Amino acid sequence: MTRKRLVVVGGGMAGLAAAWTARRHPAAAAGGLDVLLLESGPQVGGKAQSVEADGWLVESGPSGFLAGRPELTQLIADAGLADDAVPANANAKRRFVYRAGKLREIVPNPVGFARAGILSPRGLLRLLAEPFLPARREGTEETVWEFTARRLGAEVADRLIMPMTLGIHAGDAKRLSLPAAFPRMAALEREYGGLIRGLSAKRGNTSAGGLTSFRGGMQTLPRALAARGGFQVRCGARVTRIERTGTQWIVTAADDAAPIACDALVLATEPWAAAPLLQALAPDAAAALDGIYGPPVAVVALGYAAEVSRTVPRGFGVLITRDEGYRMLGNLWDSHIFPARSPDGHLLMRVMLGGAVDPGVGVMSEHAVIALARDEVARMYGITASPSFVHAVQWPRAIAQYELGHLARVERIERAAARLDGLFIGGSGLHGVAFADAAASGVRCGTQAAEYLRR
Secondary structure: OOOOEEEEEEOOOOHHHHHHHHHOOOOOOOOOOEEEEEEEEOOOOOOEEEEOOOOEEOOOOOEEEOOOOOOHHHHHHHOOOOHHHHEEOOOHHHHEEEEEEEEEEEOOHHHHHHHHHOHHHHHHHHHHHHHHOOOOOOOOOOOOHHHHHHOOHHHHHHHHHHHHHHHOOOOOOEEEEHHOOOHHHHHHHHHHHHHHHHHHHHOOOOOOOOOOEOOOOOOOEEEHHHOOOEEEEEOOOOEEEEEOOOOEEEEEOOOOOOOEEEEEEEOOOHHHHHHHOOOOOOOHHHHHOOOOOOOOEEEEEEEEHHHHHHOOOOOEEEEEOOOOOOOEEEEEEHHHOOOOOOOOOOOOEEEEEOOOOOHHHHHOOOOHHHEEEEEEHHHHHHOOOOOOOOEEEOOOOOOOOOOOOOOHHHHHHHHHHHHHHHHOEOOOOOHHHHHHHHHHHHHHHHHHHHHHOOO
Protein backbone atom coordinates (compact mmCIF):
# COMPACT_ATOMS: atom_id res chain seq x y z
CA MET A 1 0.00 0.00 0.00
CA THR A 2 1.19 3.52 -0.75
CA ARG A 3 1.93 5.92 2.05
CA LYS A 4 -0.90 8.38 2.74
CA ARG A 5 -0.90 11.98 3.89
CA LEU A 6 -3.36 13.80 6.13
CA VAL A 7 -3.34 17.58 6.55
CA VAL A 8 -4.95 19.13 9.62
CA VAL A 9 -5.77 22.84 9.51
CA GLY A 10 -5.79 24.45 12.96
CA GLY A 11 -3.39 24.01 15.87
CA GLY A 12 -5.85 24.40 18.72
CA MET A 13 -6.99 21.56 20.93
CA ALA A 14 -9.26 20.06 18.26
CA GLY A 15 -6.62 20.07 15.53
CA LEU A 16 -3.92 18.63 17.75
CA ALA A 17 -6.25 15.90 19.00
CA ALA A 18 -7.15 15.05 15.40
CA ALA A 19 -3.51 14.83 14.31
CA TRP A 20 -2.50 12.82 17.37
CA THR A 21 -5.42 10.39 17.01
CA ALA A 22 -5.00 9.81 13.28
CA ARG A 23 -1.26 9.21 13.64
CA ARG A 24 -1.89 6.50 16.25
CA HIS A 25 -4.97 4.89 14.74
CA PRO A 26 -4.51 1.23 13.74
CA ALA A 27 -5.55 2.15 10.21
CA ALA A 28 -2.49 4.41 9.93
CA ALA A 29 -0.19 1.41 10.24
CA ALA A 30 -1.32 -0.04 6.91
CA GLY A 31 1.07 1.49 4.43
CA GLY A 32 1.97 4.36 6.75
CA LEU A 33 0.47 7.78 7.34
CA ASP A 34 2.18 11.17 7.33
CA VAL A 35 0.34 13.90 9.21
CA LEU A 36 1.00 17.61 8.75
CA LEU A 37 -0.65 20.21 11.00
CA LEU A 38 -0.85 23.81 9.80
CA GLU A 39 -1.36 26.59 12.35
CA SER A 40 -1.78 30.22 11.32
CA GLY A 41 -0.46 31.63 14.59
CA PRO A 42 3.06 31.59 16.03
CA GLN A 43 2.35 28.75 18.47
CA VAL A 44 -0.03 25.86 19.05
CA GLY A 45 -2.86 25.82 21.56
CA GLY A 46 -5.43 28.12 20.01
CA LYS A 47 -6.80 30.24 22.83
CA ALA A 48 -5.29 27.92 25.43
CA GLN A 49 -2.12 29.99 25.84
CA SER A 50 -0.23 30.10 29.13
CA VAL A 51 2.17 32.95 29.86
CA GLU A 52 4.83 32.71 32.61
CA ALA A 53 6.69 35.78 33.85
CA ASP A 54 8.40 36.63 37.15
CA GLY A 55 6.50 34.05 39.17
CA TRP A 56 3.11 34.74 37.56
CA LEU A 57 1.30 32.14 35.45
CA VAL A 58 -1.48 33.64 33.33
CA GLU A 59 -4.05 31.93 31.15
CA SER A 60 -5.06 33.85 28.05
CA GLY A 61 -8.04 31.57 27.51
CA PRO A 62 -9.70 28.74 29.44
CA SER A 63 -8.91 28.43 33.15
CA GLY A 64 -9.21 24.66 33.22
CA PHE A 65 -11.29 21.67 32.19
CA LEU A 66 -13.72 19.32 33.85
CA ALA A 67 -11.99 15.99 34.42
CA GLY A 68 -13.72 12.79 33.39
CA ARG A 69 -14.27 13.25 29.65
CA PRO A 70 -12.82 9.98 28.29
CA GLU A 71 -11.31 11.40 25.09
CA LEU A 72 -9.42 14.10 26.98
CA THR A 73 -8.41 11.73 29.78
CA GLN A 74 -6.88 9.37 27.21
CA LEU A 75 -5.00 12.18 25.45
CA ILE A 76 -3.53 13.35 28.75
CA ALA A 77 -2.43 9.83 29.64
CA ASP A 78 -0.98 9.11 26.19
CA ALA A 79 0.95 12.39 26.25
CA GLY A 80 2.48 11.39 29.60
CA LEU A 81 0.85 14.22 31.52
CA ALA A 82 -1.31 12.35 34.03
CA ASP A 83 1.02 13.38 36.87
CA ASP A 84 1.07 17.00 35.68
CA ALA A 85 -2.69 17.47 36.03
CA VAL A 86 -3.64 19.45 39.13
CA PRO A 87 -7.13 19.75 40.62
CA ALA A 88 -8.50 23.12 41.63
CA ASN A 89 -8.16 24.20 45.25
CA ALA A 90 -11.10 23.33 47.49
CA ASN A 91 -12.08 26.98 47.90
CA ALA A 92 -12.51 27.32 44.12
CA LYS A 93 -15.97 25.80 44.59
CA ARG A 94 -17.08 29.11 46.09
CA ARG A 95 -18.65 31.26 43.35
CA PHE A 96 -20.00 34.79 43.67
CA VAL A 97 -22.32 37.13 41.84
CA TYR A 98 -22.19 40.92 42.16
CA ARG A 99 -25.65 42.37 42.67
CA ALA A 100 -26.99 45.51 44.31
CA GLY A 101 -23.46 46.71 45.03
CA LYS A 102 -22.26 43.60 46.89
CA LEU A 103 -20.48 40.32 46.30
CA ARG A 104 -22.98 37.58 47.11
CA GLU A 105 -21.94 33.95 47.40
CA ILE A 106 -23.91 31.50 45.26
CA VAL A 107 -25.05 28.61 47.40
CA PRO A 108 -27.16 26.61 44.92
CA ASN A 109 -30.28 26.01 46.97
CA PRO A 110 -33.29 28.16 47.89
CA VAL A 111 -32.06 28.85 51.44
CA GLY A 112 -28.68 29.92 50.11
CA PHE A 113 -30.25 32.26 47.55
CA ALA A 114 -32.43 33.79 50.29
CA ARG A 115 -29.56 34.33 52.74
CA ALA A 116 -27.32 35.86 50.10
CA GLY A 117 -30.02 38.24 48.91
CA ILE A 118 -29.67 37.08 45.34
CA LEU A 119 -33.42 36.53 44.92
CA SER A 120 -36.37 38.49 46.26
CA PRO A 121 -39.07 36.62 48.24
CA ARG A 122 -41.21 36.64 45.10
CA GLY A 123 -38.35 35.31 42.98
CA LEU A 124 -37.67 32.61 45.55
CA LEU A 125 -41.31 31.47 45.55
CA ARG A 126 -41.26 31.33 41.76
CA LEU A 127 -38.14 29.15 41.89
CA LEU A 128 -39.77 26.79 44.40
CA ALA A 129 -42.74 26.33 42.05
CA GLU A 130 -40.56 24.76 39.33
CA PRO A 131 -41.20 21.07 40.20
CA PHE A 132 -44.94 21.63 39.81
CA LEU A 133 -44.77 23.13 36.32
CA PRO A 134 -45.62 20.90 33.36
CA ALA A 135 -42.79 19.95 31.04
CA ARG A 136 -42.75 21.18 27.48
CA ARG A 137 -41.25 18.21 25.70
CA GLU A 138 -41.83 19.44 22.15
CA GLY A 139 -42.02 22.87 20.63
CA THR A 140 -40.02 25.70 19.15
CA GLU A 141 -36.37 26.21 19.98
CA GLU A 142 -35.88 28.41 23.04
CA THR A 143 -33.10 30.72 24.08
CA VAL A 144 -31.29 30.04 27.34
CA TRP A 145 -33.08 33.01 28.93
CA GLU A 146 -36.52 31.95 27.70
CA PHE A 147 -36.11 28.43 29.03
CA THR A 148 -34.84 29.59 32.42
CA ALA A 149 -37.54 32.21 32.81
CA ARG A 150 -40.21 29.65 31.92
CA ARG A 151 -38.92 27.04 34.34
CA LEU A 152 -37.37 29.09 37.17
CA GLY A 153 -38.61 32.65 36.72
CA ALA A 154 -37.27 35.88 35.25
CA GLU A 155 -35.28 36.77 38.39
CA VAL A 156 -33.22 33.59 38.18
CA ALA A 157 -32.75 34.17 34.45
CA ASP A 158 -31.58 37.77 34.96
CA ARG A 159 -29.58 37.47 38.16
CA LEU A 160 -27.95 34.05 37.74
CA ILE A 161 -28.26 32.62 34.24
CA MET A 162 -27.45 35.81 32.31
CA PRO A 163 -24.11 36.32 34.15
CA MET A 164 -23.36 32.58 34.08
CA THR A 165 -23.84 32.50 30.31
CA LEU A 166 -21.48 35.44 29.96
CA GLY A 167 -18.93 33.65 32.11
CA ILE A 168 -19.01 30.43 30.08
CA HIS A 169 -19.76 31.61 26.53
CA ALA A 170 -19.18 35.37 26.73
CA GLY A 171 -22.66 35.20 25.26
CA ASP A 172 -26.08 36.74 25.59
CA ALA A 173 -28.55 34.31 27.19
CA LYS A 174 -31.34 36.00 25.23
CA ARG A 175 -29.70 34.95 21.95
CA LEU A 176 -28.06 31.59 22.68
CA SER A 177 -29.92 28.39 21.85
CA LEU A 178 -30.59 26.24 24.90
CA PRO A 179 -30.28 22.81 23.17
CA ALA A 180 -27.06 23.90 21.46
CA ALA A 181 -25.34 25.80 24.27
CA PHE A 182 -26.63 23.85 27.30
CA PRO A 183 -27.91 20.49 26.01
CA ARG A 184 -27.84 18.93 29.48
CA MET A 185 -30.31 21.49 30.81
CA ALA A 186 -32.66 20.73 27.94
CA ALA A 187 -32.27 16.99 28.62
CA LEU A 188 -33.28 17.38 32.28
CA GLU A 189 -36.72 18.67 31.33
CA ARG A 190 -37.08 16.17 28.50
CA GLU A 191 -36.10 13.14 30.59
CA TYR A 192 -37.31 14.06 34.09
CA GLY A 193 -40.03 16.63 33.51
CA GLY A 194 -38.14 19.49 35.15
CA LEU A 195 -34.79 20.85 36.34
CA ILE A 196 -35.13 20.27 40.07
CA ARG A 197 -36.46 16.74 39.55
CA GLY A 198 -33.64 15.98 37.16
CA LEU A 199 -30.93 17.39 39.41
CA SER A 200 -32.32 15.43 42.35
CA ALA A 201 -32.30 12.23 40.31
CA LYS A 202 -28.71 12.81 39.24
CA ARG A 203 -27.44 13.76 42.71
CA GLY A 204 -24.41 11.67 43.55
CA ASN A 205 -23.58 10.98 39.91
CA THR A 206 -19.78 11.34 39.72
CA SER A 207 -19.38 10.93 35.96
CA ALA A 208 -18.26 14.55 35.65
CA GLY A 209 -15.05 15.36 37.48
CA GLY A 210 -13.84 18.52 39.10
CA LEU A 211 -12.06 21.51 37.62
CA THR A 212 -8.51 20.62 36.60
CA SER A 213 -5.50 22.23 34.93
CA PHE A 214 -1.78 21.50 34.59
CA ARG A 215 1.16 22.69 36.67
CA GLY A 216 2.44 24.69 33.72
CA GLY A 217 -0.98 25.93 32.62
CA MET A 218 -3.50 24.85 30.01
CA GLN A 219 -1.06 25.11 27.11
CA THR A 220 0.91 22.20 28.59
CA LEU A 221 -1.22 19.62 26.77
CA PRO A 222 -1.19 21.30 23.32
CA ARG A 223 2.58 21.73 23.54
CA ALA A 224 3.07 18.09 24.53
CA LEU A 225 0.85 16.78 21.74
CA ALA A 226 2.74 18.86 19.19
CA ALA A 227 6.17 17.81 20.50
CA ARG A 228 5.47 14.12 21.07
CA GLY A 229 2.87 13.37 18.42
CA GLY A 230 5.07 12.06 15.63
CA PHE A 231 3.52 14.48 13.16
CA GLN A 232 4.88 17.63 11.56
CA VAL A 233 3.71 21.03 12.86
CA ARG A 234 4.10 24.19 10.83
CA CYS A 235 3.21 27.44 12.61
CA GLY A 236 2.76 30.73 10.79
CA ALA A 237 1.00 28.86 7.98
CA ARG A 238 -2.35 30.52 7.31
CA VAL A 239 -4.28 28.38 4.84
CA THR A 240 -5.76 30.49 2.05
CA ARG A 241 -7.18 27.91 -0.34
CA ILE A 242 -8.24 24.28 -0.53
CA GLU A 243 -9.05 22.44 -3.76
CA ARG A 244 -10.19 18.97 -4.73
CA THR A 245 -8.22 17.50 -7.65
CA GLY A 246 -9.05 13.93 -8.61
CA THR A 247 -8.69 11.86 -5.45
CA GLN A 248 -6.52 14.38 -3.63
CA TRP A 249 -6.81 17.66 -1.81
CA ILE A 250 -4.51 20.59 -2.55
CA VAL A 251 -3.86 22.95 0.35
CA THR A 252 -2.27 26.36 -0.15
CA ALA A 253 -0.88 28.40 2.74
CA ALA A 254 0.29 32.02 2.79
CA ASP A 255 3.81 31.24 3.99
CA ASP A 256 5.56 31.01 0.61
CA ALA A 257 5.64 27.22 0.75
CA ALA A 258 4.52 25.08 -2.18
CA PRO A 259 0.93 23.82 -2.26
CA ILE A 260 0.48 20.57 -0.37
CA ALA A 261 -1.20 17.49 -1.83
CA CYS A 262 -2.92 15.18 0.63
CA ASP A 263 -5.33 12.25 0.68
CA ALA A 264 -7.55 13.56 3.50
CA LEU A 265 -8.12 16.92 5.13
CA VAL A 266 -9.36 17.98 8.57
CA LEU A 267 -10.59 21.54 9.08
CA ALA A 268 -10.33 22.10 12.83
CA THR A 269 -10.06 25.84 12.73
CA GLU A 270 -12.57 28.46 13.84
CA PRO A 271 -15.79 28.60 11.79
CA TRP A 272 -15.15 32.11 10.47
CA ALA A 273 -11.72 30.95 9.24
CA ALA A 274 -13.09 27.78 7.63
CA ALA A 275 -15.95 29.57 5.83
CA PRO A 276 -13.94 31.24 3.01
CA LEU A 277 -12.01 28.01 2.36
CA LEU A 278 -15.27 26.20 1.55
CA GLN A 279 -16.94 28.96 -0.43
CA ALA A 280 -16.23 27.45 -3.86
CA LEU A 281 -16.59 23.79 -2.86
CA ALA A 282 -19.57 23.90 -0.51
CA PRO A 283 -21.25 27.31 -0.46
CA ASP A 284 -24.06 26.14 1.81
CA ALA A 285 -21.56 24.97 4.44
CA ALA A 286 -19.55 28.17 4.02
CA ALA A 287 -22.64 30.31 4.61
CA ALA A 288 -23.55 28.30 7.72
CA LEU A 289 -20.02 28.59 9.12
CA ASP A 290 -19.91 32.30 8.37
CA GLY A 291 -23.19 32.69 10.28
CA ILE A 292 -21.58 31.60 13.55
CA TYR A 293 -20.78 34.79 15.44
CA GLY A 294 -17.63 35.26 17.50
CA PRO A 295 -17.59 38.40 19.70
CA PRO A 296 -14.41 40.12 20.88
CA VAL A 297 -13.11 39.37 24.36
CA ALA A 298 -10.29 41.03 26.29
CA VAL A 299 -8.57 39.23 29.17
CA VAL A 300 -6.62 41.49 31.53
CA ALA A 301 -4.47 39.90 34.24
CA LEU A 302 -3.66 42.08 37.23
CA GLY A 303 -1.18 41.01 39.91
CA TYR A 304 -1.39 42.58 43.37
CA ALA A 305 0.68 42.44 46.55
CA ALA A 306 -0.31 40.54 49.69
CA GLU A 307 -2.29 43.33 51.33
CA VAL A 308 -4.69 43.45 48.37
CA SER A 309 -5.09 39.68 48.40
CA ARG A 310 -6.77 39.91 51.79
CA THR A 311 -9.54 42.14 50.40
CA VAL A 312 -10.81 39.46 48.00
CA PRO A 313 -12.76 36.38 49.19
CA ARG A 314 -11.11 33.02 48.76
CA GLY A 315 -13.01 31.50 45.88
CA PHE A 316 -13.26 31.10 42.12
CA GLY A 317 -14.40 34.56 41.18
CA VAL A 318 -17.39 36.80 40.60
CA LEU A 319 -19.84 37.34 37.75
CA ILE A 320 -21.69 40.62 37.38
CA THR A 321 -25.29 41.30 36.44
CA ARG A 322 -25.67 43.80 33.62
CA ASP A 323 -27.43 46.49 35.67
CA GLU A 324 -24.58 47.20 38.11
CA GLY A 325 -22.74 49.87 36.14
CA TYR A 326 -19.70 47.73 35.23
CA ARG A 327 -18.50 46.82 31.77
CA MET A 328 -16.44 43.83 32.92
CA LEU A 329 -18.25 40.52 32.66
CA GLY A 330 -16.58 39.27 35.81
CA ASN A 331 -13.20 38.48 37.29
CA LEU A 332 -11.44 35.31 38.32
CA TRP A 333 -9.18 35.00 41.36
CA ASP A 334 -6.59 32.72 39.80
CA SER A 335 -4.34 32.58 42.87
CA HIS A 336 -7.23 31.00 44.76
CA ILE A 337 -8.12 28.50 42.02
CA PHE A 338 -4.87 26.67 41.27
CA PRO A 339 -1.52 26.56 43.08
CA ALA A 340 1.57 28.47 41.93
CA ARG A 341 -0.25 31.07 39.84
CA SER A 342 1.41 34.02 41.62
CA PRO A 343 4.32 34.73 43.97
CA ASP A 344 3.61 33.66 47.56
CA GLY A 345 0.92 35.75 49.21
CA HIS A 346 0.16 37.74 46.07
CA LEU A 347 -3.12 37.83 44.15
CA LEU A 348 -3.52 37.20 40.43
CA MET A 349 -6.89 38.36 39.14
CA ARG A 350 -8.13 38.09 35.56
CA VAL A 351 -10.74 40.52 34.29
CA MET A 352 -12.99 39.57 31.34
CA LEU A 353 -14.37 42.30 29.09
CA GLY A 354 -16.43 42.40 25.91
CA GLY A 355 -18.43 39.42 24.73
CA ALA A 356 -21.74 39.51 22.90
CA VAL A 357 -23.16 42.16 25.24
CA ASP A 358 -20.30 44.64 24.80
CA PRO A 359 -18.67 44.26 21.36
CA GLY A 360 -17.31 47.81 21.58
CA VAL A 361 -14.40 46.42 23.60
CA GLY A 362 -13.11 45.01 20.33
CA VAL A 363 -12.13 48.45 19.02
CA MET A 364 -10.41 49.62 22.22
CA SER A 365 -6.62 49.89 22.42
CA GLU A 366 -4.70 47.65 24.80
CA HIS A 367 -3.92 50.70 26.97
CA ALA A 368 -7.61 51.59 27.20
CA VAL A 369 -8.62 48.01 28.02
CA ILE A 370 -6.06 47.79 30.82
CA ALA A 371 -7.12 51.17 32.22
CA LEU A 372 -10.78 50.11 32.20
CA ALA A 373 -9.99 46.83 33.98
CA ARG A 374 -7.88 48.58 36.63
CA ASP A 375 -10.50 51.26 37.26
CA GLU A 376 -13.38 48.81 37.63
CA VAL A 377 -11.44 46.45 39.89
CA ALA A 378 -10.41 49.38 42.10
CA ARG A 379 -14.03 50.52 42.34
CA MET A 380 -15.42 47.07 43.11
CA TYR A 381 -12.91 46.11 45.81
CA GLY A 382 -11.81 49.51 47.07
CA ILE A 383 -8.24 48.88 45.94
CA THR A 384 -5.96 51.91 45.96
CA ALA A 385 -2.66 50.14 45.26
CA SER A 386 -1.38 49.77 41.71
CA PRO A 387 -0.88 46.27 40.34
CA SER A 388 2.71 45.06 40.25
CA PHE A 389 2.01 42.85 37.23
CA VAL A 390 -0.17 43.48 34.17
CA HIS A 391 -0.77 41.32 31.13
CA ALA A 392 -3.51 41.72 28.51
CA VAL A 393 -4.64 39.74 25.50
CA GLN A 394 -7.36 40.81 23.08
CA TRP A 395 -9.22 38.23 21.00
CA PRO A 396 -10.95 39.95 18.04
CA ARG A 397 -13.27 36.94 17.70
CA ALA A 398 -13.30 34.79 20.79
CA ILE A 399 -15.91 32.13 21.57
CA ALA A 400 -18.32 30.79 18.95
CA GLN A 401 -21.89 31.78 19.83
CA TYR A 402 -24.44 28.97 19.56
CA GLU A 403 -27.35 31.25 18.76
CA LEU A 404 -30.85 30.16 17.73
CA GLY A 405 -30.65 27.86 14.73
CA HIS A 406 -27.15 26.62 15.58
CA LEU A 407 -27.99 22.92 15.46
CA ALA A 408 -29.58 23.37 12.04
CA ARG A 409 -26.45 25.20 10.85
CA VAL A 410 -24.25 22.36 12.10
CA GLU A 411 -26.43 19.82 10.29
CA ARG A 412 -26.00 21.76 7.01
CA ILE A 413 -22.24 21.95 7.53
CA GLU A 414 -21.84 18.25 8.23
CA ARG A 415 -24.17 17.23 5.40
CA ALA A 416 -22.15 19.30 2.94
CA ALA A 417 -18.84 17.94 4.27
CA ALA A 418 -20.09 14.37 3.86
CA ARG A 419 -20.47 15.00 0.12
CA LEU A 420 -16.78 15.88 -0.19
CA ASP A 421 -14.64 12.74 0.00
CA GLY A 422 -11.86 12.94 2.54
CA LEU A 423 -12.97 16.17 4.24
CA PHE A 424 -13.73 16.28 7.97
CA ILE A 425 -14.80 19.36 9.93
CA GLY A 426 -14.48 19.81 13.69
CA GLY A 427 -13.56 22.29 16.37
CA SER A 428 -15.26 24.21 19.13
CA GLY A 429 -17.46 26.11 16.68
CA LEU A 430 -19.80 23.16 16.28
CA HIS A 431 -20.38 20.79 19.20
CA GLY A 432 -19.20 22.48 22.39
CA VAL A 433 -16.94 25.39 23.34
CA ALA A 434 -15.21 23.75 26.31
CA PHE A 435 -11.62 22.48 26.18
CA ALA A 436 -12.79 18.88 26.58
CA ASP A 437 -15.41 19.34 23.85
CA ALA A 438 -12.71 20.50 21.44
CA ALA A 439 -10.57 17.48 22.32
CA ALA A 440 -13.49 15.11 21.72
CA SER A 441 -14.23 16.78 18.38
CA GLY A 442 -10.61 16.34 17.32
CA VAL A 443 -10.49 12.70 18.35
CA ARG A 444 -13.65 12.07 16.33
CA CYS A 445 -12.25 13.79 13.21
CA GLY A 446 -8.88 12.03 13.51
CA THR A 447 -10.57 8.66 13.81
CA GLN A 448 -12.84 9.33 10.84
CA ALA A 449 -9.93 10.52 8.69
CA ALA A 450 -7.77 7.48 9.49
CA GLU A 451 -10.61 5.07 8.77
CA TYR A 452 -11.39 6.86 5.50
CA LEU A 453 -7.77 6.51 4.40
CA ARG A 454 -7.81 2.79 5.18
CA ARG A 455 -10.89 2.34 2.97
